[in-house]
Amino acid sequence: MATLAARLRRWRRSEGAQGLLLVSPTLLYALLLLAAPLATIVAFSFWSQDYLTIDRSFTLENYREAWTEPLFRELMLRSLAISGAVTMVTVILAFPIAYFVSFHVAPERKALWIFLITIPFWTSYLIRVFLWKVILGYNGVLNSGLLGLGIIDEPLTFILYNANAVVITLAHAWAPFAILPIFVALEKIDRSLLEASRDLGETTVTTFLRVTLPLAMPGVVAAVLIVFIPTIGDYVTPRLVGGPNGLMIANMIQVQFMKLNNAPLGATLALSAMLIVGAISILFLWLNRRFLKVRQ
Amino acid sequence: MSAPLIELETVEKDYGEVLALAGVSAEIAAGEFFSLLGPSGCGKTTLLRTIAGFEDPTGGRVRIDGRDMEGVPANSRPTNMVFQSYAIFPHLSVGQNVGFGLRRKGLTKTEMARQVGEALEMVGLGGYEARASHALSGGQRQRVALARALIMKPKVLLLDEPLSALDKKLREQMQVELRKLQRQVGITFILVTHDQEEALIMSDRIAVMFDGQIAQLDSPQALYRRPVSRRVAEFIGVMNFIEAEVTAETGDRLTVDVAGLGAVDLSAEQCPGGGGGRGAAVGIRPETMTLLIDGETRSGRITEGSVEEVVYYGDMTYYDIRLDGVPAPVTISMRNLPGRAVLERGARARVAWDASAMVLFR
Numbered sequence: 001m002a003t004l005a006a007r008l009r010r011w012r013r014s015e016g017a018q019g020l021l022l023v024s025p026t027l028l029y030a031l032l033l034l035a036a037p038l039a040t041i042v043a044f045s046f047w048s049q050d051y052l053t054i055d056r057s058f059t060l061e062n063y064r065e066a067w068t069e070p071l072f073r074e075l076m077l078r079s080l081a082i083s084g085a086v087t088m089v090t091v092i093l094a095f096p097i098a099y100f101v102s103f104h105v106a107p108e109r110k111a112l113w114i115f116l117i118t119i120p121f122w123t124s125y126l127i128r129v130f131l132w133k134v135i136l137g138y139n140g141v142l143n144s145g146l147l148g149l150g151i152i153d154e155p156l157t158f159i160l161y162n163a164n165a166v167v168i169t170l171a172h173a174w175a176p177f178a179i180l181p182i183f184v185a186l187e188k189i190d191r192s193l194l195e196a197s198r199d200l201g202e203t204t205v206t207t208f209l210r211v212t213l214p215l216a217m218p219g220v221v222a223a224v225l226i227v228f229i230p231t232i233g234d235y236v237t238p239r240l241v242g243g244p245n246g247l248m249i250a251n252m253i254q255v256q257f258m259k260l261n262n263a264p265l266g267a268t269l270a271l272s273a274m275l276i277v278g279a280i281s282i283l284f285l286w287l288n289r290r291f292l293k294v295r296q
Numbered sequence: 297m298s299a300p301l302i303e304l305e306t307v308e309k310d311y312g313e314v315l316a317l318a319g320v321s322a323e324i325a326a327g328e329f330f331s332l333l334g335p336s337g338c339g340k341t342t343l344l345r346t347i348a349g350f351e352d353p354t355g356g357r358v359r360i361d362g363r364d365m366e367g368v369p370a371n372s373r374p375t376n377m378v379f380q381s382y383a384i385f386p387h388l389s390v391g392q393n394v395g396f397g398l399r400r401k402g403l404t405k406t407e408m409a410r411q412v413g414e415a416l417e418m419v420g421l422g423g424y425e426a427r428a429s430h431a432l433s434g435g436q437r438q439r440v441a442l443a444r445a446l447i448m449k450p451k452v453l454l455l456d457e458p459l460s461a462l463d464k465k466l467r468e469q470m471q472v473e474l475r476k477l478q479r480q481v482g483i484t485f486i487l488v489t490h491d492q493e494e495a496l497i498m499s500d501r502i503a504v505m506f507d508g509q510i511a512q513l514d515s516p517q518a519l520y521r522r523p524v525s526r527r528v529a530e531f532i533g534v535m536n537f538i539e540a541e542v543t544a545e546t547g548d549r550l551t552v553d554v555a556g557l558g559a560v561d562l563s564a565e566q567c568p569g570g571g572g573g574r575g576a577a578v579g580i581r582p583e584t585m586t587l588l589i590d591g592e593t594r595s596g597r598i599t600e601g602s603v604e605e606v607v608y609y610g611d612m613t614y615y616d617i618r619l620d621g622v623p624a625p626v627t628i629s630m631r632n633l634p635g636r637a638v639l640e641r642g643a644r645a646r647v648a649w650d651a652s653a654m655v656l657f658r
Contacts, residue, residue: 196383198370200397
């Protein structure tokens with residue numbers, strides 16, 4: 001008994017125990033608010049619902065419906081396409097900004113620039129989406145501006161209430177999340193490596209391709225995942241600026257839960273989306289490792 | 297000597313607030329091992345980077361092989377550099393690092409592999425091609441950087457303090473190896489270092505730099521034996537300075553009254569810095585003076601004094617000795633030969649010295 005108490009005391013002083021103690025509030029929080037709801041969702045996906053009553057008998061009917069219904073498939077594919085487009089646009093636009101701040105801004109100004117880049121976060125996400133509506137709308141800032149300048153004769157309609165609007169809005173919202181990891185990766189590059197490449201005969205452009213870009217890849221990969229994974233599940237933006245053809249899978253999940261009283265099918269769709277995103281992310285990481293290894 | 301490979305003509309670099317290079321002129325011959333030696337901030341690295349093409353001089357001219365380098369970017373110059381941090385590409389293997397610069401030369405894969413293998417062999421890393429570069433030790437990284445630069449067959453190899461990150465033993469070994477390698481490949485090496493010993497060991501000629509200017513450009517021996525100024529003398533090795541006064545000057549002979557030691561007769565060669573005036577100092581190296589033990593005698597001049605400090609190094613003993621009549625103590629180094637006693641602090645000592653070992657600064 002005494003030895004057990006002693007062992008417990010010793011354990012409490014060990015590094016492992018202190019680490020556990022340190023993360024335990026977060027761990028508890030994560031368990032309660034992440035793992036438990038997730039488990040509930042998994043459970044729901046195997047049940048069925050009739051109006052307000054949940055039938056808890058095991059069934060795979062939801063999965064059959066989720067994976068065969070053409071509407072769901074179309075929404076899922078569209079979500080992937082929109083997310084993919086958002087990710088590409090965001091990362092391609094974020095890279096030059098990160099590059100500029102890392103390579104062309106004086107060291108003492110870099111913190112200020114990063115601070116400025118995060119300014120969009122000062123306003124709520126919802127307000128930013130509404131602002132894009134104002135900018136892109138039929139009588140919006142962009143159209144009236146272009147009309148006023150005589151560049152167009154009638155308002156552009158392909159910029160609001162469709163997938164384009166969703167891409168524009170999400171790309172703007174997620175830009176800082178893409179800029180930061182790329183910036184960090186670029187900051188870590190030893191500048192003498194670039195000089196060494198120049199010294200060995202490479203031009204500025206080939207130095208970028210042979211040294212800067214490969215070394216910045218971890219940041220680019222992080223940016224891709226950070227943008228791609230959450231945008232798949234976004235439902236506010238498609239709802240507000242997407243119009244009927246800009247709706248995504250998350251909107252359907254919401255409809256299943258809230259409007260159609262079919263929580264089990266909603267849960268199944270949510271899980272399916274998660275699995276697909278997870279599979280794509282893993283495939284992406286694997287390809288990347290493979291691709292980088294080939295380059296080595 | 298044929299036409300110089302590198303000509304520096306009053307090269308200046310003005311950073312606005314600091315004048316890093318204040319008009320440096322020098323000529324470096326093909327096949328020479330040339331060192332830029334100086335304390336940090338003296339402009340030696342700036343000069344090296346100017347030759348490499350990483351810095352544009354704000355004045356003067358750099359010519360390599362007769363060609364003016366103005367406007368020629370680093371990637372088109374016949375120079376290659378070994379960086380202080382070695383700058384080994386972390387995402388590439390050892391072989392890919394070494395072959396990095398060959399890509400533009402349009403070689404076949406097998407020819408490239410052969411050259412990489414040869415270059416690695418040359419620096420003693422044969423068979424390391426597939427190794428990951430991050431798994432290398434400091435000395436190995438240094439060799440990879442060297443192979444990567446030499447494989448380009450540059451006219452000039454620039455080395456920016458390449459040994460400063462290595463520990464003492466390895467550094468000494470690499471100094472000898474580098475020198476051998478330079479003789480073997482016959483390429484002009486320009487080495488930047490703040491380590492005077494390293495410069496003396498490796499170089500054919502050394503430019504000692506202070507404040508963006510070359511204070512003295514000479515062979516290691518001339519630099520050590522005939523420094524032109526007190527500052528150069530102090531920077532290279534240890535030198536004792538004793539106040540002196542020039543009392544007579546006839547032809548190329550000078551009579552100098554040295555405080556405590558009396559009048560000595562020096563040749564004009566012993567005053568490499570030139571200059572006039574009576575007020576002066578003579579410098580004398582620790583190893584040129586001899587401590588006489590147990591009634592030993594010498595034909596030269598002998599002065600008595602007392603031992604103030606003894607520092608025992610194993611192979612050598614360094615004494616600080618206050619010579620009678622000399623204001624400051626002088627440092628004397630003695631080899632610890634068998635049978636030679638080490639004096640105690642406070643002991644009386646007799647010191648033999650020779651005026652021919654003195655250097656006059658006026």
